[in-house]
Amino acid sequence: MSDPAQYAALRERGPVFRTVIEGLESPVWFVSGYEACKEILHDARFIRDESKLPGREGPSLAEQMLGAVGMPQEYFKYFGLLSTSDGEEHTRLRNVVARAFTARRVAALRPHLEQSAADLYATLAAKGGGDLIMEVGYPFTTAAICDLMGVEEADRPQILGWIMDLVSYNPEQLVPAVKNIVGYYRDLIARRRAEPTDDLVSELVKPGGIHRDLLAEDVIISIFLLLTSTGIAPPAHFLGQAVLTLLTHPGQLAELRARPELLAKRAVPEILRYTTSVPTGGPLYAAGDFEFRGCPVRHGDAVVPSLLGVNHDPARFDGPDRLDLSRDPGPGIGHLAFGSGAHYCTGAALAQVQTEIVIDTFLLRNRTLELAVEPDRLPFFDVPGKGTALGGLPVRL
Ligand code: HEM
Secondary structure (H helix, E strand, O other): OOOHHHHHHHHOOOOEEEEOOOOOOOOEEEEOOHHHHHHHHOOOOEEOOHHHOOOOOOOOHHHHHHHHOOOOHHHHHHOOOOOOOOHHHHHHHHHHHHHOOOHHHHHHHHHHHHHHHHHHHHHHHHHOEEEHHHHHHHHHHHHHHHHHHOOOHHHHHHHHHHHHHHOOOOHHHHHHHHHHHHHHHHHHHHHHHHOOOOOHHHHHHOOOOOOOOOOOHHHHHHHHHHHHHHHOHHHHHHHHHHHHHHHOOHHHHHHHHHOHHHHHHHHHHHHHHHHOOOOEOOOEEEOOOEEEOOEEEOOOOEEEEEHHHHOOOOOOOOOOOOOOOOOOOOOOOOOOOOOOHHHOOOOHHHHHHHHHHHHHHHHHHOOOOEEOOOHHHOOEEEEOOOEEEEOOOEEEO
16 A cells, blocks of 8 residues: 555554554564554564564465565565564674664765766756656665675666666566576675675675675675665655655745755655555564564564654654654654664665755755656556555656
8 A cells, every 4th residue: 555545544443453464374463653654663573584483384475576576586585584583693694784884984975876866967958858757766886786885887777777676576587686696796705705895795795794704695695685675776766756846836845945954854754654665564473472562462463664654643643644744753754664673774874864865966956856756757667565656757848
């Protein structure tokens, strides 16, 4: 479900309720209440790794989904590294990924991001316009992730092509893309072992590097596949959604132009909350029989956190369906668009800085950008299990 208005009726059934989601066979606990969701995401009785449930047999939900798109079994090991692990196993691997996104590394990246946004703006302006997602979002997010990991400039168009194949969700393109990405990273690891540089690949393969134990090559490949698949396409589409949100709320855009100091601390969190471009968090499973907020939860029950629903919960946000760029987000970042707890998005700091820079470059410093088509002609596409996403954003400037 991608439209927050649909949540009003659902919310009458309570912050947590049992339902069958379209496309799935078994019922799940659906969470659309902000406080309940936050509690669940911090409660160790709800786990991510379904295969660890005692008595559990057969393929996990994640394995069923990979099988359904024709992914060969020997590639399953490269998926779900963080999102479907718990406890110490999750913490150990997450710490490795988190090293790529320390405040220091993200701050060091800022001048590159600003330059990259300015260059992309100049190229688009010289043509009089183009597609903001394909011609700005993708090259911008690809450059950031490739800079962090150490993928050379010459190889980036190839990586971008494979990412496009991944987001086609077409098995005929998706499976070869995964094989190519895995092969590429295996080769990159071999090159950095032979000749280390100061990039993340080199740090991960060198003995005594940023992790305690030497990581197996397959684990390093899984980390890079995870960063490549989460750090490029979803933020690229979100950046388009963020610009669209401002263009379709001209009063709010005018206020932001008059008060640019709102951008980083108020406007960016509010746009993230309002759009919640990843509408549901990863599924959780009850590791026992217990009562949660009056609900009789049973061992193995699946729980789906509706991040879009909770970010539009009127019990937490005043007038939740209204975009208010001066809204005080409250403690922390306020919204749950990046999840919360142990699985909080590791790329959140990077995504926020990227959003700030794109809005600043394309809408505040330069003010001629406008939609090149009517909003109701914009292309949306289905993201399996996650609702719909904006496929392109034609603009003139
Ligand atoms: C606006 C852009 C982004 C949004 C809205 C977003 C949102 C999310 C959400 C909702 C989750 C799952 C939380 C859960 O299941 O409880 C997540 C996890 C994750 N995100 Fe992001 N994300 C964004 C950008 C990025 C970027 C740029 C990266 C960097 C590579 C990234 C890397 C990850 C990773 C690795 C996880 C898994 C964390 C774990 O399970 O421990 N994300 N993100």
